[in-house]
Amino acid sequence: MQLKSRLFSVAVLAAFGGSAFAAQPPVVGRALGLIRNHAAVTRASVNDAFQARDVIVDANGTEHVRFDRTYAGLPVIGGDVVMHSRNGQLKSASVAQRAVLNLSTKPKLAANDAVVAAGTEFGSDFAGAPQRSLVVYARGAGAARLAWQVSLSNSRADMTYIVDAQNGRILDRWSNHETAAASGVAKTMYSGDVTLTTNSLFSGFEMRDPTRGRMYVIDASNSRTSGQIYKDADNVWGNYALSDAATIAADAQYGAATTWDYYKTIHNRNGIADDGKGALTRVHYGFNYANAFWNDACFCMTYGDGNGTTVGPLVSLDIAGHEMSHGVTSRTAGLIYSGESGGLNEATSDIFGTMVEFHANNPQDTPDYLIGEEIYAANVPGSSNQRALRYMYNPIADTRSPNCYASDLGNLDVHYSSGVANRFFYLLAEGSGAKTFSGVNHAAPTCNGGSVAGLGRDKAGKIWYRALTVYFTSDTGYAAARVATINAANDLYGIGSAEANTVAAAWSAVSVN
Structure with missing residues (x-):
C-alpha cells in the first residue's frame, strides 16, 4: 500500500x-x-x-x-x-471515468489496420496522411479499452475514429466540424426574414444551434420524417408558409434563440435550467392541434399547427417565450399549477414571453402586451381590434380573466387567474396612462381609481425575475407575491426606494393589498 x-x-x-x-x-x-x-x-x-x-x-x-x-x-x-x-x-x-484503469498498453492491431478500419466507414478519398495514435478510451459505461485514434479528412469532412486496438471494432466517432456554427437565413411565418445559427454538417446544415446549448428542432408530425432533426442543403429555411414544413421549424427555433438571448442578456441566465443546455423543440405536433406546451420531463417545447381555420401554428415569438419560461419557473420557484400559484405560473410565462417579444423588437411581429395575436388568421397587423389569447393590460377583454383580485380567484382556471398578475406587471412597467402598441390602445384603468407611473420594462422584468428566483416558493399566492416583489425591488433598488413604492402601488391598483 x-x-x-x-x-x-x-x-x-x-x-x-x-x-x-x-x-x-x-x-x-x-x-x-x-x-x-x-x-x-x-x-x-x-x-x-x-x-x-x-x-x-x-x-x-x-x-x-x-x-x-x-x-x-x-x-x-x-x-x-x-x-x-x-x-x-x-x-x-x-x-466522468467510471473505474480505475487497469489494462495492457500493447496493441494487437497494427496502426495501418486501424486506418483501414476507419477508412472503410469514411471512404478511401481522404486527403494527406492519416493521423493515428494510441489512446485509452474510457468514455461511457463499458470497460476502458486500448484504442487507436485515427483522424481522416477531405474537402467535405474531418472525422475522428476510435478503433479498438485489440479487434479493430470502431468504438466511437465524431466530426471535428459538427459544432461549427453557420449563419442561416429563415423565412418565417410570423417574424419574416431572420437569421438562424445552425450546425454545419458534412453535406449541408441542421437546425441545431451550437452557440446556444445545441438547442434543436425535430419533426413531431406523423410523417415519415417524424422524430428527425430538420436538415437543409443551402441553409435557407422555409418559405413564409405552411407549404414548407421548415417554415414553422424556423419560427420555433428563432423563438427559442431569442428567448435564450433575452435571459442571457438581461438576467445573466445561461439557458432554461441555467446550465448552458439548450432545449429540444418539436413542431407540427398532432392533427389540428391548436395548442403548445412545455414538458419539463423531456426538457422540450411542443407546438401544434393550429386548427386550420381560426388559428394557425402556435409558434409566434411571445408563445415561444411563454413556453420556455415555464421551464424557467420549473427550475426555480416551481409554482404549483393550480390555484393562485398556478395563476402566477401562467402570468410568469406571459410576462417573460412579452419581454422576449420586446427584446427582439421584430419589425414584422411588433412588440405589445397581447399574447398570441399573431396566430389569429383574421387579424390585420396594426389594426385596433386584434384578437389575442390574453390581454395583459386589460385581461377581462377575453371575458373570463378578471382585472382585479378577489378571494375566489384561485378557483378559476390558471389561464384566467393569471390576469391579475399580468395587469399588475403591465401597470408596473408602463403605468396606467393610455399607450398604443401594435396599433392597439392599451388603456389600463386601475381597480382603486388611482394612477400608477410605470418603472419601464427593464426594471419591471428584473423585479419579477428576482422575485421568481429568490422569493417565490411552490405555493406562493397573490398576497405573498406582493411581498416577494417588494422585497425584490428593495434588493435591487434600495429599501423604501421609489421602485419598491411603485411595486406596492401597482399591486394596490389590482386590489392586492
Whole structure:
C-alpha cells in the first residue's frame, strides 16, 4: 500500500516534469495534492498522470482545477477530472471515468489496420496522411479499452475514429466540424426574414444551434420524417408558409434563440435550467392541434399547427417565450399549477414571453402586451381590434380573466387567474396612462381609481425575475407575491426606494393589498 502511494505521487508529478509541488502554480499544486490524497474519488491508478488544463478561482476563494489524464503515457479519452476545493480542503470532484484503469498498453492491431478500419466507414478519398495514435478510451459505461485514434479528412469532412486496438471494432466517432456554427437565413411565418445559427454538417446544415446549448428542432408530425432533426442543403429555411414544413421549424427555433438571448442578456441566465443546455423543440405536433406546451420531463417545447381555420401554428415569438419560461419557473420557484400559484405560473410565462417579444423588437411581429395575436388568421397587423389569447393590460377583454383580485380567484382556471398578475406587471412597467402598441390602445384603468407611473420594462422584468428566483416558493399566492416583489425591488433598488413604492402601488391598483 505504501509503495502504491509513493508510485502514484511520482506519476502525478511526472506530468509536470517530476518537479516538486512548489515549482507549480500554488493552486495547481494544491489540486494535485488533493488528487494524490483522494485517489479513490478520482479513480486514479499508479500509472496515471495529470496535466492541468484550466484554473478558475471564485470570488470566495473556491478553486476549480481541470486536469487531463494519461495512463502509462497514453492520453485517456474520458479521463479528465476537475478538482473543486477551498482553503486546501476538497469540496468535490467532477469525474466522468467510471473505474480505475487497469489494462495492457500493447496493441494487437497494427496502426495501418486501424486506418483501414476507419477508412472503410469514411471512404478511401481522404486527403494527406492519416493521423493515428494510441489512446485509452474510457468514455461511457463499458470497460476502458486500448484504442487507436485515427483522424481522416477531405474537402467535405474531418472525422475522428476510435478503433479498438485489440479487434479493430470502431468504438466511437465524431466530426471535428459538427459544432461549427453557420449563419442561416429563415423565412418565417410570423417574424419574416431572420437569421438562424445552425450546425454545419458534412453535406449541408441542421437546425441545431451550437452557440446556444445545441438547442434543436425535430419533426413531431406523423410523417415519415417524424422524430428527425430538420436538415437543409443551402441553409435557407422555409418559405413564409405552411407549404414548407421548415417554415414553422424556423419560427420555433428563432423563438427559442431569442428567448435564450433575452435571459442571457438581461438576467445573466445561461439557458432554461441555467446550465448552458439548450432545449429540444418539436413542431407540427398532432392533427389540428391548436395548442403548445412545455414538458419539463423531456426538457422540450411542443407546438401544434393550429386548427386550420381560426388559428394557425402556435409558434409566434411571445408563445415561444411563454413556453420556455415555464421551464424557467420549473427550475426555480416551481409554482404549483393550480390555484393562485398556478395563476402566477401562467402570468410568469406571459410576462417573460412579452419581454422576449420586446427584446427582439421584430419589425414584422411588433412588440405589445397581447399574447398570441399573431396566430389569429383574421387579424390585420396594426389594426385596433386584434384578437389575442390574453390581454395583459386589460385581461377581462377575453371575458373570463378578471382585472382585479378577489378571494375566489384561485378557483378559476390558471389561464384566467393569471390576469391579475399580468395587469399588475403591465401597470408596473408602463403605468396606467393610455399607450398604443401594435396599433392597439392599451388603456389600463386601475381597480382603486388611482394612477400608477410605470418603472419601464427593464426594471419591471428584473423585479419579477428576482422575485421568481429568490422569493417565490411552490405555493406562493397573490398576497405573498406582493411581498416577494417588494422585497425584490428593495434588493435591487434600495429599501423604501421609489421602485419598491411603485411595486406596492401597482399591486394596490389590482386590489392586492
